[in-house]
Amino acid sequence: MQPFKTGLVLVLLAVSAPAFANTIVNVKLWDKDGVANPDAKMGMGMPANMSMATMRIKLDQTVVLAGKVTFEVQNSSKDTVHEMIVVPVSDAKRTTLPYVPNENRVNEDAAGHLGEVSELDPGKTGSLTLDLKPGNYAVFCNIPGHFMNGMWATILVK
Numbered sequence: 001m002q003p004f005k006t007g008l009v010l011v012l013l014a015v016s017a018p019a020f021a022n023t024i025v026n027v028k029l030w031d032k033d034g035v036a037n038p039d040a041k042m043g044m045g046m047p048a049n050m051s052m053a054t055m056r057i058k059l060d061q062t063v064v065l066a067g068k069v070t071f072e073v074q075n076s077s078k079d080t081v082h083e084m085i086v087v088p089v090s091d092a093k094r095t096t097l098p099y100v101p102n103e104n105r106v107n108e109d110a111a112g113h114l115g116e117v118s119e120l121d122p123g124k125t126g127s128l129t130l131d132l133k134p135g136n137y138a139v140f141c142n143i144p145g146h147f148m149n150g151m152w153a154t155i156l157v158k
Contacts, residue, residue, distance in 0.1 A: 022070045023061075023065060023068070025064060025070070025071050025155065026059070026061075027058070027059055027060075027072065027084055028058040028074055029057060029074065029075045029076060029077065029082035029120065030055065030056045030057070031056075031080050031082070031146075031149075032055070033078070033079075034078070034080035036054065036055065038104075040053075040054070040150070042148055042149060043096065043148045044095060044096060044154070045095050046096070048150075052150075053149060053150025054149050054150065055082075055146050055150050056150055057084065057139055057140065058153070059155060061155070062153070062154065063155070063156045063158060064157055064158070065157070066134045066158065068129055068130070068131055069129070069130055069132050070128070071084065071128045071129075073120065073127060073128070074124075074125045075120040075121065075122055077123075078122055078123075080143075081121055081143060082119070082120055083116060083120060083142060083143060084120075084140070085106075085108060085113060085115075085116040085139070085142050086113075086114045086115055086137055087111040087112045087113055087137065087140075091136065092136040092156065095136075095138070097138060097147075104144040104148065105144050105145075106140065106142050106147055114130055114137075115128050119143070133157065134157050134158055135156075136154060136155075137154065137155050137156075137157065138154055139155060140152035140153070
């Protein structure tokens with residue numbers, strides 16, 4: 001009889017244990033009528049007035065728990081293709097990403113590219129799930145010119 005009671009307790013513990021679900025971060029890719037300023041200097045780590053940005057990435061959460069994180073991405077632009085890339089960064093306030101001026105974009109491989117939602121047409125959605133360890137991460141659009149027009153955000157994983 002004793003083994004049955006022990007087994008019952010184990011079954012009850014297994015049933016009542018919390019399930020670990022993915023954290024979902026809703027991401028909105030936004031631009032002001034698709035206008036990119038070719039001379040903009042609003043990349044990550046640059047001193048700039050971000051209220052003047054013509055393009056942005058908006059995250060509904062900027063702090064999440066380590067583990068599986070799903071980025072649900074929506075391109076809310078009316079006529080511009082956007083994408084979303086995730087890279088680790090050492091310091092969310094001071095890090096600059098490896099920028100290639102003649103291509104007007106970030107060198108994704110040198111930045112430590114972890115994954116992306118590739119080019120999304122206007123109004124389209126996509127998702128990306130990553131197993132993130134504690135640390136800082138940058139989320140950005142790497143369509144030429146978009147990063148320097150303010151299309152980046154940071155997220156802290158605890």
